[in-house]
Amino acid sequence: MVFIGLSLNLQNAFATDWFYFEVGASRGSVTVLDTEFNPVMPRAKMGVALYEGILLEVQYMGGGDDKVANTKMEIEEVSAAYLRLDTPFRGSMRLYVLLGSAETTLNIKGAGGTTAGSGTYKDFSWGVGIEDRVWSKYTLLTLEHTSYYNHDDVSIEATSLGFKLEF
Amino acid sequence: MCPLSRRINYLLLSSLLGLILSACGPSGDTKALKQNILQSKYNITSLAVRPVNTRTISPTTGDLYFDHNDSEQLQAIGINDSGAEFVLEDTTWGMTDVTATAGQTSISQDGLLKTETLAAANQTKTITLDLSFGTLTSSTTVVISSHTLTPPLAIKLNGTAAGASHNVTVCDTATLTTEGNFSDGSTRDVTSKIAWSSAITDSNGKISTSNPNQAIFSAHTNATYTITPNYKGQGTGTVDLVVGDTGFSNLKLDASSVSLDIDQTHILTATADINGSSTNVSTRARWVSADTTIFSVNSSGTITGVKRGGPINLTVQCGSATDTSSVTVEEDNIDYIEILNSDSIAITNLNLSVSSTTNLKAKLHRTDDTSEEITTDANTEWSVRDLTVGDEPVTVNNTDNKGLVTAVSSGSTEIVVKYKSKAEADIFVTVSP
Missing domain, CATH: 2.60.40.1080 (Immunoglobulin-like)
Structure with missing residues (x-):
């Protein structure tokens, strides 16, 4: 039922010429107990308008790792789906909020492969961002902070810079 | 967009939001993640299991011995390649019952071992405790024993075997531990299993067991205190502690x-x-x-x-x-205080000429309608409000002659009196040439 509704809505969104695609880079912050890793990784996201100022957005990023002491943490992938709420433009800028769900897969390796583990972590996810029109009406630069997981002494967050194309 | 389409959008939006939020509860095995992080961070290469309470046994077998029908808190220890040890949390505990009979012994994920009741005395049952942390695992043999104590208990005083009687300095401490010989020929430290509260009957002395591995005796009255530790009703020991002033x-x-x-x-x-x-x-x-x-x-x-x-x-x-x-x-029932002049009349203004002096008084009124003069009370503080640039036109004594006001120069200011920082009164002072 929901999927049928979504597809109807997508048609409606395309009818308003409101679809976007964004590529960028993220600096992750994965904190486990008191150890923080900061992997840098590429990120892509796309979205469609459900209604004016209300959008559906999906994100994907992965392939980043960081090493602290003798521990290597790799973010294999992060996938997330959001409802996105935009403010109207003030000048060339606007703010937005993301509310949704995210799933993160992490890998851990110790020195010399002494330890290894992986796990998938799913949680409520939120984000806030600001974007600025540059060059044309359809191109924007975005800066966003997103929380993907925060539970039981483990938090996964990222701050991202992106280049966005609106169609 | 037509109104019907707008309603459909809102309906879809609500459905989607509900769908997302319903799926947003956190999931994922953070325990394994934390184990791997800590294992790697501290270079832990092996694991060991230890009871929190002292459970030494001799002759040593390398196994852990516990009483049947009992509970013991266990600790998981991580050891790195340098031999340093770390007490580990978030470990994963398991248990294998290696005997034929169905076991009721259990271990919680907090490391609390509860041993079953064996059918008869002088029996043992062996189980294997499995501990895992990150990629490491270890197995520890645990012997559950229903062997009984062969009385009496042996008492150690400050680490040395106690005789029948020992001198202790009044208000000093003496550390007590106990050992027992068991029917399997072993000698075990049973200090943590003694009910020390009932081991002393004289209330002038006391035994503290904040550390279950030792009992701390002290007494404030000179007397002979008989200490009688009892191990699970199976036997006792006795030592007399003679408390005196010596030392x-x-x-x-x-x-x-x-x-x-x-x-x-x-x-x-x-x-x-x-x-x-x-x-x-x-x-x-x-x-x-x-x-x-x-x-x-x-x-x-x-x-x-x-x-x-x-x-x-x-x-x-x-x-x-x-x-x-x-x-x-x-009595903390202060109502208010007031300032009196040298004639004991309450005032709010005072006029002085330069170089003149006067004695002010302070009076405390309580809520029960009683009052008392508190001019020189230790809790009364006299001061001059800092209202002007430079020196104030008066000084007030707050030491050996409390309340004495001396006019120093022309001008005006306020004199303040406080009582216990709970009540305050002030008067306006004008000094003329």
């Missing part, structure tokens, strides 16, 4: 007098020289209020005001040594 001197309180309000508390500290060392004996000494209707004192020297009165003696005692402090309880 004790110079008992002192940190204050010779204390003033406090009703319901206010104050902690006094008692120190003494015990066998040449200055020692805080506050929790070991005897504390006595000469009038418990005025103030009470607990066993560690905390006094509490009960009603207005005093000074009343507080006595601290260790054996034949005592020291005292006088305690005064004041």
Whole structure:
């Protein structure tokens, strides 16, 4: 039922010429107990308008790792789906909020492969961002902070810079 | 967009939001993640299992021995390649029952081992405890034993086997541990299984078991204290501790007098020289209020005001040594204070000429309609409000002649009097040439 509704809505969104695609880079912050890793990784996201100022957005990023002491943490992938709420433009800028769900897969390796583990972590996810029109009406630069997981002494967050194309 | 389409959008939006939020509960095995991080961070290469309480047994077999029908808190220890040890949390515990009979022994993920009741005395049952942390695993053999104590218990005093009687300095401490011989021929430390609270009957002495692996004895009264530890009703041991003044001197309180309000508390500290060392004996000494209707004192020297009165003696005692402090309880029912002139008339303004002096007074009014002059009370503070640039035109004495005002120069200011920082009054002062 929901999927049928979504597809109807997508048609409606395309009818308003409101679809976007964004590529960028993220600096992750994965904190486990008191150890923080900061992997840098590429990120892509796309979205469609459900209604004016209300959008559906999906994100994907992965392939980043960081090493602290003798521990290597790799973010294999992060996938997330959001409802996105935009403010109207003030000048060339606007703010937005993301509310949704995210799933993160992490890998851990110790020195010399002494330890290894992986796990998938799913949680409520939120984000806030600001974007600025540059060059044309359809191109924007975005800066966003997103929380993907925060539970039981483990938090996964990222701050991202992106280049966005609106169609 | 038509109204119908808008309604459909809102409906879809609500459905989607509900769908997302319903799927947003956190999931994922953070325990394994944390284990891997800590294993790698501390270079942990092996694991060991230890009981929190001392469970030494001789002859040593390498296995852990526990009583049947009992519980024991276990610790997971991580050891790195340098031999350093770390107490691990968030470990994963498991258990394998290697005997044929169905086991009821269990271990929680917090490491609490509960042993089953064996069918008869002098039996053992072996299980294997499995511990995992990150990529490491270890197996530990645990022997559950229903072997019984062969009385009497052996008592150790300060680590040395105790005889029938030992001297202890009053308000000093003595550390007690116990060992028992069991029917399988082993000798086991059973200190953590003794009910020490019932091992001493004289209330002038006490036994503290904040550390279950040792009992700490102390007494504030000279006497012979018979200590009788009992191991699960299977047997006892006995030692007489003869408490006396030898080695004790110079008992002192940190204050010779204390003033406090009703319901206010104050902690006094008692120190003494015990066998040449200055020692805080506050929790070991005897504390006595000469009038418990005025103030009470607990066993560690905390006094509490009960009603207005005093000074009343507080006595601290260790054996034949005592020291005292006088305690005064004041009623905290201050209503207001006022400033009086030298004729004892309440004033709000004062006129002086340069170089003249006058004596002001302060009067405290209580809510029960009583009043008293507090001009020179230790809790009364006189001061001049800092209202002008440079020196104020008057000074007020707050030391040996409280309330004495001296006009220094022309001008005006305020004189303030405070009582216990709970009440304040002021007057306006004008000094003419």
